[in-house]
Amino acid sequence: MGQSISPKKRSFMSGFIRANIPFVNHCxxxxxxxxxxxxxxxxxxxxxxxxxxxxxxxxxxxxxxxxxxxxxxxxxxxxxxxxxxxxxxxxxxxxNVPQWEPRGAPKSEVGSSAVQDAGKILFSQFDVNKVLAFGASLLGSEGVQYDSVQSFIGIDDKEHLAQQRQLLNKRLGLDIAGNLGLDSNNLFNDEDLHIEHSSNGQTSGQPIYNQPVADLVKQQLMDVTRGLSAREKNKAKRKAKHLAKQISKDGNSECVSQEFDPPAKKTKQEVSEENGKNNVETDDNTLNLDEMEEWPFESFCEVLMNDLFNSSWEIRHGAATGLREIIKQHGRGASKSCDTPADQMAAVNQIWLSDLALRLLCVLVLDRFGDFVSDEVVAPVRETCAQDLGVLLKFLDVEGVNGVTSVLLQLLSQQQWEVRHGGLLGLKYLLAVRKDLRDVLLPTVLPGIFQGLQDSDDDVRAVAAAALVPVSDKLVTLLPNQTPIIINCLWETLLDLDDLTASTNSIMSLLSKLLSNPSSMSTTMSQSLTELTPRLWPFLRHNITSVRKATLETLYTLLNIFDPETKKCFWITSILPDTLRHIYQRILLENNGILIELTYKVWTLLLERSPLDYLIAASMPWLGVWLCLLMQPSRTPFEPTYLIEAKHKVRDSISTTKRSNIIDSSVDCNKDNREYIGGIESLNKSLQDRDYSVTRARISGARLLGMLSGYITQYVSNYPPEAEKPVDSLTKLFTFHLNTKSALQRYVIGQVLYFWSLLSKDCLCSSEVKSKLLQCLNEAIYFDEIALAFTRMQSDCRDFIASIKQQGIEMDSLFPPTSILSLDQASQLTSTVFDNIKAQLKPRMLQTLDDRRQQLQISVTQTTIEQQTYTIRFNLFMSFISLAHIRLKEKIKDQRNIYQAAH
Structure with a gap:
């Protein structure tokens, strides 16, 4: 039976458990x-x-x-x-890992120059064509996960072909055709399904020259080891051995070792192969920072570099992500060790960085995985590897940077668009990171990037433009002769863009950046601005916010090209009506607050730069329409005929590849889309947020019209005397809407008048409009917006009163039959009046009438709240206008007399 535990042993066990509780909790x-x-x-x-x-x-x-x-x-x-x-x-x-800065050995085994030369071999011997010819493409996966039949071992050819035929019939849906009596046996025969195997085990359908990339890198790595010490040769061989590990053809990821050798706290007995002995290693997976001999991330990075060439894109992406974070913080200590000679420490670091750069370049060359999100191509592996390359280039010396640059330029001349795409991604991060070398790098890489801007592939053009955006200022100052060529190229490229083109964002951003630089303002364009500016109109309604922002910024920049004497843009006169309509329409449809302010900024400059007589002629025919658009109910779409459209013009002579654009660009993709005030995005917001967006749009539009009113009512010396004066036209428009009982129309006119008096130095508002405003402020009316709810409430109140009268209760003295009940009377009916007659009702009828009273009370309350909301909004803005006119009362009278005397 059980034995009792001695007190001494029990005390020992209790102490052991207590001592290990923190470790257990930590785990x-x-x-x-x-x-x-x-x-x-x-x-x-x-x-x-x-x-x-x-x-x-x-x-x-x-x-x-x-x-x-x-x-x-x-x-x-x-x-x-x-x-x-x-x-x-x-x-x-x-x-949280300290920087690795070992002191190194006091004496070197080989000259430092030999070690430095070894790092250059990686770039000088790198052959893009060789990698493309003999390297296996890195796709999304090996595709084995799609195979339903995992193995045909032990099955003869006849049964194998039968299973293959059955599987193919199922995938093509031909099994259903057979059930319907249709013969599908002649669609393919057994020879189509037979797979011939080559002597090396590969199928004849796959080129035998496609070998794993790791083997190519391994071979180049062995070439680099010439001239190194015995220890460094062994280290390089171990690295090549790690790199040669690839996922087996059956797709089993378990065959790749996920363990890596810790660089420290291991007992080593390493003897070079010259002595004929094997290495013995006893591993302990803990790490003592004080006893480290090698860079603490050495083995981890070797495993990640091996994963860079995995057939699965997810593993490649994860490896590149991990390498990026390691190199970003510890790239300066990479590959350094305690037994490395001190005079070779920097050179060994450069060799390791160059080695990693070569592997990343191989991935950029061979990666073919791409996906599409919205209207843009996504290449996560190439993008992340290019980011790795950018982080790595921070630590490379000038010769290493030049080596990487030369390889990237080779990628731009390849036929595969993915290779050109990867090369431009590398150049983008190269120019963004090495700001100290831009003066040297930019003239070298600009021809290749400019070629990318003219590439037939849209995604390549997108990356080429994105590569120049961070260096646009340097480009204008460093290469002023090339800037006009690039700007003209971008203007021509706009003809090839549409709402579904991936490069639209980058092209517009680059054009805006280049034109906004003062040094490029003096650039002589091959075509007039009158012809070029309308190419911007379609992008004002683009779905991407950054595209609309870049378009507005470009237009603002163009408006700064004016006649120095008059400070007017005469080039815009012929397109001024369309320009005004596009900008005004944009502020009504815009949902982004930053872009609303930018649109107002563009409108202000547009009015300032436009010749006054042309501005009056271009705006007066549209004032009535613009006011109607501003009064649009929030849940009613705009009438399409009131909105100006801008279709993309595509050059027939230019053939471009747009994988993301399946729809023909000549088709108007937005013709069925309805536009709402405040933006169509606001329809999905809460009631409060939507009301904010709509109100902001109305105020913003009134702000534009108020400023416009101040401009067009100014004195014009050559204005035709027989023509109606703009101030008279405005008076008719404003009084027409103020005479209505619509709260929205009165509210909008009040906003326009407020901003007119606020933003204009000389407000020439007529006395007729001003007196009508004061009249509206003192009126107490029911607005048209509550007409439906008010009529329904009246009907319910009459029915409720009739039901009470049927019980023998006299109600005509309180509510005459022919009178219309006000909101206050309706509220009294459902409260005090009903409470006073409760005692006269029978219990059964009291319950019925009380239920109807509660429903009627809800209707009255909702109608009252709606009326009060309109009243408060209207009176609040009218108060603002009154305060503004108190300040300008005398000023308006004096200036109106001056205006009349001048005419």
Whole structure:
């Protein structure tokens, strides 16, 4: 039977448990943090978990290898959110690892020049054509996950072909045709299904020259090892061995080792191959920072570099994400070790960085995975590898940067659009990161980027334009002769763009940046601005906010090209009506507050730069329409005939490739879309937010018309005497709407008049309009907007009164039959009046009438609130106008006399 535990042993066990409780709790907390990286409900929770893993590294620095080993699993996840969170965890951990700066050995085995020359071989011997010819393309996956039949081992050819035929019939839907009595046997025969295998085990359908990229890099890595020490040769061979590990053809990711050798706290007995002995390593997965001999991220980065060539795009993307975070913080210490000679420390670091750069370039050359989000192509692997390259270039010396640049320029001349796309991505981050070398790099890479701007592929053009946006200022000052050529190219490219073109955003941003530079304002364009400016109109209604912003900024820049003597833009006179309509329409449809202010800024400059006589002629015919648009009910779409359209004009002579644009650009994709005041986006907002968007649109539009009124009522010396004066036309328009009982019409006119008196130096508002405003302010009317609800309330009140009268209660003295009940009377009916007659009603009828009273009370309350809302809004703005006119009362009278005397 059981034996009793001695007190001494019981005390020992209790102490052991208490001592290990913190470790157990730490492990449980750590596991929860890793689970949150994968299962966190929001990006904020995932990021918080990643930051806490960084705190774990700070408190337990010896756990670096364990943390990195677990994070590596999540970097290989198929979930995008998980990989991003894992990258954030690598970043947080890296911040809490001290910089690696070993002192090095006092004496070198080989001259430093030999080591430095070794780093250059990677770029000088890199052959893009060789990689393209012999390297296997990196696609989304190997495709084995789509195979329903996993293995045909032990099956003869006849049965194999039968299963293949059955599988193909199922995939093509031909099994249903057979059930319907249709013969599908002649569509393909057995020879079509037979797969011939070559001597090396590959199928005849796949080129035998496509070998894994790791083998190509391994071969170049072996060439680089010439002239290195024995230790460095062994290290390079180990690295090549790691790189050669690839996923097997059956798609089993378990064959790739997810463990990596920790660089420290290991007992080593390494002897070079010249002595004929094998290496013996005893690993311990903990890390002592004080006993490290190599860079602490050495082995982790080797595993990630191996993952860069995985057949799965998710694993490639995760590896690039992890490398980016490591190199960003610890790239300066990469590959340095305690036994590296001090005079070779920097050279060894450059070799490692060059080696990684070569691998990244290989991925840019061979990656073919792309996806589409909205109207833009997404190449996550190439984009992230280009970011890695940009981070890495911060630490490369000038010769290394030149080597990378030369390889990237080779990529731009390849036939595959993905290769050109990857090369331009690399150049984009190169120019953005190495600001110190822009004076040298920009003249070198500009011809290739300019060629990309003219590329037949739309996605390549998008990256080419994006590459020049960060260096647009430097481009104008450094290469002033090339700037006009680029600007003209961008204007011509606008003819090839439409709402579905991926490069629209980048092209418009670059054009806006180049034109906004003062140095480019003196550029002589090959075509007049009158012809070029209308090319901007379609992009004012683009779905992407940044495109609309860039269009407005470009237009604002063009308006600064004016006659120095008169300070007027005479080039805009012929297109002034359309320009006014487009800008005014934009502010009514815009939902972004920043763009609303930018639109007002453009409108202000447009009125300032327009010749006054042309401005009057262009705006007067549209004032009535513009006021109607401003009075549009919030849930009623605009009449399409009142809105100006701008269709894209496509050059027939230019053939471009647009994978994201399946619809013919000549078709108006928005012809069935309805436009609402405040923007169609506001329809999906809450009632309060939508009301804010609509009110903001009305105030913004009234602001524009108020400023316009101040301009067109100014004195014009050559104005035809027989023509109606603008101030008289405005008086007729304003009084017409003020005579109505519509709260919205009165409200809009009040806004326009307020901004007219506020923004104009000389407000020439007529006395007729001013007196009508005061009359409206003192009126107490029911607005037209509540007519439907008010009529329904009247009918319900009459029915309710009739029901009460049927019970023998006299009501005519309180509510005469022919009178219309006011809102106050209706409210009294459902409250005090009904309370006074309760005692005269029978209990059964009292309950029935009380239910009807409650429903009627709800209707009266809603109608009252609606009326009060309109009244408060109207009276509030009328008060503003009254205050403004008190200040201008005498001024208006004096200036009106001056205006009449001048005429």
């Amino acid at each position: 449980n907390r750590l596991d929860r943090l890793f689970l949150l990286l994968d299962n966190g409900s929001t990006p904020l929770i995932r990021k918080s978990a990643a930051e806490q893993l960084g705190e774990v590294q700070k408190l337990h620095p010896y756990e670096l290898n364990n943390l990195l080993s677990k994070i590596h699993v999540y970097l290989r996840s198929s979930s995008w959110e998980t990989r991003i969170a894992a990258g954030q965890a690598v970043e947080a951990i890296g911040k």
